[in-house]
Amino acid sequence: MEADRLLANLRKGVVESCVLAVMRQGEVYGVDLARRLTASGVLASEGTLYPVLARLRTSGLVTTRWEESPSGPPRRYYRLTASGERDVEQFDTTWRRFSAAVTGILEETA
Amino acid sequence: MNTTDPEVREYLAELRRALATGPLGERELVVDGVRQHIDDALASGVPVQQVLEDLGDPLVIAAAAGGPAPAASPVPGFLERRSGSVLVALLIAFGGLVVPVAGWIVGVVLLWASKGWRTVDKVVGTVASPVLVVLVVFGAHVFSGVTSASAAAPSGGQTSLGPLLPEAYDVTWTVLLLLPMIQIGVAVYLLLRFRPAR
Numbered sequence: 001m002e003a004d005r006l007l008a009n010l011r012k013g014v015v016e017s018c019v020l021a022v023m024r025q026g027e028v029y030g031v032d033l034a035r036r037l038t039a040s041g042v043l044a045s046e047g048t049l050y051p052v053l054a055r056l057r058t059s060g061l062v063t064t065r066w067e068e069s070p071s072g073p074p075r076r077y078y079r080l081t082a083s084g085e086r087d088v089e090q091f092d093t094t095w096r097r098f099s100a101a102v103t104g105i106l107e108e109t110a
Numbered sequence: 111m112n113t114t115d116p117e118v119r120e121y122l123a124e125l126r127r128a129l130a131t132g133p134l135g136e137r138e139l140v141v142d143g144v145r146q147h148i149d150d151a152l153a154s155g156v157p158v159q160q161v162l163e164d165l166g167d168p169l170v171i172a173a174a175a176g177g178p179a180p181a182a183s184p185v186p187g188f189l190e191r192r193s194g195s196v197l198v199a200l201l202i203a204f205g206g207l208v209v210p211v212a213g214w215i216v217g218v219v220l221l222w223a224s225k226g227w228r229t230v231d232k233v234v235g236t237v238a239s240p241v242l243v244v245l246v247v248f249g250a251h252v253f254s255g256v257t258s259a260s261a262a263a264p265s266g267g268q269t270s271l272g273p274l275l276p277e278a279y280d281v282t283w284t285v286l287l288l289l290p291m292i293q294i295g296v297a298v299y300l301l302l303r304f305r306p307a308r
Contacts, residue, residue: 031150045166051175054139072153
């Protein structure tokens with residue numbers, strides 16, 4: 001499988017959980033979230049955050065609020081719901097175990 | 111809102127078109143989120159070209175849409191918690207005493223409604239009492255038949271569990287004494303087999 005498609009497949013599995021994880025530190029607004037995740041390589045481009053956020057909002061894992069900004073347009077802040085918190089904790093546990101297993105396989109067969 | 115900028119308007123129109131084949135609700139959320147993003151980025155001084163380039167190709171964004179919605183972990187209901195399991199067990203053990211038959215039936219209904227037991231356990235919890243009662247009565251019947259035959263009772267052929275009581279009365283007695291004990295046993299089994307939701 002070519003590198004791009006491999007990367008796309010891997011991202012699909014984890015991108016939602018990574019978005020949730022960033023929000024563990026508190027509410028964020030879209031641009032910050034997009035920049036951070038694109039810089040780390042989890043998002044292909046900043047815009048691809050928004051379909052993910054749309055799904056997370058529809059599923060009740062993320063909620064939003066508006067805040068008036070003195071120096072510009074009002075901003076939308078995104079934060080976790082209780083369900084979102086539960087899901088990301090579950091992901092944290094599952095991911096650590098799973099990625100350790102994958103790394104283990106690659107190391108023993110290198 | 112900076113939708114007056116022709117480049118931004120074109121970008122958003124392209125995004126809408128690319129999302130047109132997907133679910134309507136999600137489309138609006140995505141376009142809205144991207145519009146917010148553009149407004150914020152422009153307000154912080156980033157040039158339009160850069161903002162749109164960082165956002166990426168609308169087709170790629172649309173391709174990321176329409177995935178399966180993540181299922182939120184269901185909030186454990188009352189029947190999936192310990193306290194719920196205790197209620198079900200109590201109804202099965204004692205429901206029939208409080209409101210004959212109906213009380214027990216309510217317990218069984220709640221048992222099946224709960225996600226805290228596997229189907230195997232639910233089947234056991236439902237049929238164990240009737241089956242055990244039938245087995246005990248049948249066994250006692252057979253046993254008394256054997257003993258009375260070997261004891262050569264004067265009224266040959268009459269089977270009873272005691273020398274002085276008629277058969278029908280014995281069966282009723284057996285059921286009335288054993289049934290509550292069996293129900294309690296079933297209830298204890300259910301409490302032990304309960305798996306509360308995390």
